Amino acid sequence: MKPVFTCLYYLENPEYCIMEIKRTDLTEDADISEIFRWLILDKKTKQIQSLTFRSMDSSGEVQERFFEQGYLKFNDQSATYIEKFNSAQHQLDNHVPAILPTQIQDIVTAYLLS
Structure with a gap:
């Protein structure tokens, strides 16, 4: 079976994975927010939440992403995700290249196809 997505960014710590994916199973006329x-x-729970993208910024080595649910700042080695209202901060490692472990690939695939 052909994979339904490719991983563009893979950020991880012991509790969470944050990833940007590109869907490869959608038609050309699909909305970019779905692709x-x-x-x-x-x-721990194997639950996935979709982050609602708002905007991005890039300056040299640092990337920033703004979501309805929080803020993500990362470089080639590490990342910080700050939940909305500063309710929690998560330090993560940036995996380059963005290759997901098989178990995580399977969880994401099941989520996307449900």
Whole structure:
């Protein structure tokens, strides 16, 4: 079976994975917000939440993404995700290249196809 997505960014700590994916199973006329998605996976519960993308910024080595649910700042090595209203901060490692472990690929695939 052909994969339904490719991973563009893969950020991880012991509790969470945050990833940007590109859907490869959608038609050409699909909305760009459906093709490119940011997801956060709670490793303990195996629950995925889709992050609602608002805007981005890039300055040299630092990337920033603004979501309805929070803010993500990352470089080639590490990342910080701050939940909305500063309710929690998460330090993550940036995996380059963005290759997901098989178990996480399977969880994301099941989420996308449900």
